[in-house]
Amino acid sequence: MQSEVFLSSQRGQSTRTIALRPCAATRFGTTLDQGHLLYFSLHDHPASNGLPQVFVRLDPAVKFNPASYRKLHNRPVFGCLGLMHHAKDTFIALITGCSKVGDVRYSESVYKIIAVKFFSLSGNTPDEDMIPVPFNPETDNETDPPSMMPHPCKELEKVLCNGAFFFSPQFDLTRSIQTRALKIHDQQSIQSNLNHDERFLWNKFMLKELLTFRSHLDEQECGELDSSGLLIHVIQGYVGCQPFRTATTHGQISVISRLSSKRAGTRYNTRGIDDNGNVANFVETETIISNSEWCFSYMQLRGSVPVFWEQQGLQLTSHKIQLSRGLETTKPAVRRHFEELIQQYEDVHILDLLGSKDQGEVTLSQEYRNQVEDLGPLVLQHLHMTRFDYHNQVKGGNFDQIVALMDQIRGDSERYGYFFHDLISNTIIQTQRGVFRTNCLDCLDR
Numbered sequence: 001m002q003s004e005v006f007l008s009s010q011r012g013q014s015t016r017t018i019a020l021r022p023c024a025a026t027r028f029g030t031t032l033d034q035g036h037l038l039y040f041s042l043h044d045h046p047a048s049n050g051l052p053q054v055f056v057r058l059d060p061a062v063k064f065n066p067a068s069y070r071k072l073h074n075r076p077v078f079g080c081l082g083l084m085h086h087a088k089d090t091f092i093a094l095i096t097g098c099s100k101v102g103d104v105r106y107s108e109s110v111y112k113i114i115a116v117k118f119f120s121l122s123g124n125t126p127d128e129d130m131i132p133v134p135f136n137p138e139t140d141n142e143t144d145p146p147s148m149m150p151h152p153c154k155e156l157e158k159v160l161c162n163g164a165f166f167f168s169p170q171f172d173l174t175r176s177i178q179t180r181a182l183k184i185h186d187q188q189s190i191q192s193n194l195n196h197d198e199r200f201l202w203n204k205f206m207l208k209e210l211l212t213f214r215s216h217l218d219e220q221e222c223g224e225l226d227s228s229g230l231l232i233h234v235i236q237g238y239v240g241c242q243p244f245r246t247a248t249t250h251g252q253i254s255v256i257s258r259l260s261s262k263r264a265g266t267r268y269n270t271r272g273i274d275d276n277g278n279v280a281n282f283v284e285t286e287t288i289i290s291n292s293e294w295c296f297s298y299m300q301l302r303g304s305v306p307v308f309w310e311q312q313g314l315q316l317t318s319h320k321i322q323l324s325r326g327l328e329t330t331k332p333a334v335r336r337h338f339e340e341l342i343q344q345y346e347d348v349h350i351l352d353l354l355g356s357k358d359q360g361e362v363t364l365s366q367e368y369r370n371q372v373e374d375l376g377p378l379v380l381q382h383l384h385m386t387r388f389d390y391h392n393q394v395k396g397g398n399f400d401q402i403v404a405l406m407d408q409i410r411g412d413s414e415r416y417g418y419f420f421h422d423l424i425s426n427t428i429i430q431t432q433r434g435v436f437r438t439n440c441l442d443c444l445d446r
Helices: 154-160 177-185 204-215 219-228 327-345 359-373 400-416
Strands: 003-008 017-022 036-042 054-060 069-071 080-086 089-105 108-120 130-132 148-150 165-167 234-245 250-259 283-290 294-302 309-312 320-323 347-352 383-387 419-422 427-430 434-439
Touching: 036 219, 054 204, 054 219, 080 204, 089 165, 089 234, 089 250, 089 283, 108 154, 108 234, 177 294, 177 419, 294 327, 320 359, 327 347, 327 359, 327 434, 347 359, 347 400, 359 383, 383 400, 400 434
Parallel strands: 294 434, 347 383, 347 434
Antiparallel strands: 003 017, 003 069, 017 036, 036 054, 080 089, 089 108, 108 165, 130 148, 165 234, 234 250, 250 283, 283 294, 294 419, 309 320, 419 427
């Protein structure tokens, strides 16, 4: 997964060429003259949209001439997040620091991003955290030392290093184990095997040009690029891995929560659904238990109530729930939301945990039920809905009522099942055929 970063050092070049070469130690026995390098440089003319046009190429390592390059970064990097256009410059984003979270399965490691650096492809922006403010002849004196300002990508760097972004150089972390396994068993090509789930890919806007480049490679080149771990798919959310041991076996238990990038925003400011059927705070959580012989996986969902609603007000107590659209104008978005869930997960059981005492939550919950009941038989045959006033039922620490809820949903729980893969025979024993979609008000605590 580690790569070296090189910069072209030939004189007279108007733009820079940056090359990424996988470290020999990560290539499972290959030598430095094996494998491929990924090169980035700017075209002389901008693209039709006015942005700088990036030229990307994948060349065999035997063509690399070390005499024409120097190391741009003194330590190995851990993959490329993509390209970032800012003003008249273009930057390549590289992961310069990460920490290993654990192994989801054998040879499937997950890492947390802890450091990112943006390198200019034009050379017009210094590769430093603080850069000189452009000289203004009307206000600046040539004899004065230049003022300094943060690198233009500094704020994005801070976001990416906030501890909530994860990646794997060995597999596509945006997709569940079941989705990946079924693609492989369907004998899809390498091109389609590595399709990402756009809902959970947070660096899509940076990878767009590179994924287009990849789509034009032949199957062998795609395999070479993918196995190098140079292009990284990033999720935001949570990943935790812990080993376990019983009297008869030992292995790994992992939890992966993938936050959707489709309707991102902070609490109170981003609520409900949009016209495309995306909801705020939508998370797919996958629980994985595996050892050397088998792999178990179970998925569940949570997300904001999929109707148009908001909470206005500056104080906590004044955040009153308001429906912002009527029944008819909300229908198309709700239909899109559940049709996509059915396409992804087959059946959906809605667990509505909103309260029955707060009038705002009662209104919101009733609107939710009205919208679901109005979806029609083709959609409703894949949906069930259960309302459970969580705070009222477990008041005073009385969790006995949770047992009653489990009894109520047991039929669908058993029918949906879980994913189970026999690794010894490479046989998928069963798949999960439905999910529970849980919501409260914030989709955080209940």
